[in-house]
Amino acid sequence: MELQQRVNAFVKLGEFLSQFTESPKTSDIDTALVAGFKHQLKLAKEHNGWFSKSNLDFALQSWTDCLSEDNLNQWTSNYEFKIKAPKTVAIIMAGNIPLVGFHDFLSVLISGHSVLVKQSSNDKHLLPYLAKYLEFIEPGFKGNIKFTEEKLDGFDGVIATGSNNTARYFEYYFKDQPSIIRKNRNSVAILTGNETDAQLSGLSDDIFRYYGLGCRNVSKLYVPEDYNFDAFFNAVYKWKDIINESKYANNYDYNKAVYIMSEFDMLENGFLMIKEDQSFGSPIATVFYEKYTDLETLKSTLKSEDENIQCIVADGFSTSEIAFGQTQEPKLWDYADNVDTVDFLLTL
Numbered sequence: 004m005e006l007q008q009r010v011n012a013f014v015k016l017g018e019f020l021s022q023f024t025e026s027p028k029t030s031d032i033d034t035a036l037v038a039g040f041k042h043q044l045k046l047a048k049e050h051n052g053w054f055s056k057s058n059l060d061f062a063l064q065s066w067t068d069c070l071s072e073d074n075l076n077q078w079t080s081n082y083e084f085k086i087k088a089p090k091t092v093a094i095i096m097a098g099n100i101p102l103v104g105f106h107d108f109l110s111v112l113i114s115g116h117s118v119l120v121k122q123s124s125n126d127k128h129l130l131p132y133l134a135k136y137l138e139f140i141e142p143g144f145k146g147n148i149k150f151t152e153e154k155l156d157g158f159d160g161v162i163a164t165g166s167n168n169t170a171r172y173f174e175y176y177f178k179d180q181p182s183i184i185r186k187n188r189n190s191v192a193i194l195t196g197n198e199t200d201a202q203l204s205g206l207s208d209d210i211f212r213y214y215g216l217g218c219r220n221v222s223k224l225y226v227p228e229d230y231n232f233d234a235f236f237n238a239v240y241k242w243k244d245i246i247n248e249s250k251y252a253n254n255y256d257y258n259k260a261v262y263i264m265s266e267f268d269m270l271e272n273g274f275l276m277i278k279e280d281q282s283f284g285s286p287i288a289t290v291f292y293e294k295y296t297d298l299e300t301l302k303s304t305l306k307s308e309d310e311n312i313q314c315i316v317a318d319g320f321s322t323s324e325i326a327f328g329q330t331q332e333p334k335l336w337d338y339a340d341n342v343d344t345v346d347f348l349l350t351l
Contacts, residue, residue: 004143006084009113010075011104012141017070023063040132047128052250061155063099069335077337086120090159090172091117092351097164098123100213107162114348117147119158135287160351184289189222189283190314195209205328211242212331219330224292236272246274
């Protein structure tokens with residue numbers, strides 16, 4: 004199967020996903036196939052309380068946007084797809100947000116390899132259906148996509164995502180295989196006090212989207228010594244209704260009780276707590292913050308913590324920064340941990 008065939012198939016998959024957004028790209032898709040995926044969305048929501056309708060909708064819209072012909076052609080134009088022989092690549096997926104492992108799945112198949120998927124139990128309904136749809140529109144994929152719940156076997160490389168603890172296990176278990184092993188990372192935002200209301204509103208999306216469960220969600224703020232949080236709290240108020248969602252509210256109540264009993268200083272507004280803390284990973288319904296004295300010293304600090312940081316949200320802080328409100332809208336060429344997945348796959 005040629006590269007263009009693979010690209011065309013994923014363009015059609017994007018058109019299929021658009022059926023579940025406000026602006027479908029086509030109307031000639033079999034209604035039975037659409038109904039089948041709606042059922043999978045229902046199962047995903049029932050199985051995982053964090054997969055709310057709004058989060059599922061956002062994920063589907065994001066992948067609809069990514070899987071355009073222009074985006075796929077721009078992405079693939081950066082590489083020479085001349086693999087000597089197709090390999091089988093195992094993917095161990097996380098399940099913290101809907102379809103979080105889809106980019107790895109896409110990368111393996113677009114590279115011309117076969118994929119062996121071990122899904123998280125938290126996100127097991129959506130991808131198998133999309134895989135079947137791919138095989139339906141492009142029979143060349145048949146036999147190249149497998150899912151397993153058993154021990155992985157018969158693969159030539161692996162992409163595994165997990166916590167720091169599981170990553171140590173992955174590194175040992177896959178030590179003799181070419182691999183990409185991803186660990187815990189968090190995202191931070193640099194505030195100066197000069198942010199516009201629109202930027203702070205975008206920051207609130209970076210914090211609350213997917214309930215803050217993704218590695219691209221901002222979990223920590225860096226603020227000047229004299230920073231006033233009033234504008235920040237005004238901007239995040241648009242997310243106030245998140246406290247009406249039971250799983251989030253339970254975490255908010257629990258963490259607030261822990262902080263109060265421990266006599267920690269914090270600020271809160273009824274649905275978000277902010278606490279001064281040097282850690283990067285904050286609990287759900289909490290954002291940590293740390294004060295800085297000058298930006299140059301902060302740059303050095305963050306450079307030394309590069310392995311713990313996924314995204315830096317800022318305006319004019321560094322060349323690799325992400326604009327406010329854009330952390331959960333990565334392009335196909337924005338790779339997790341800054342490790343080029345396609346380059347890895349093409350060198351297997």
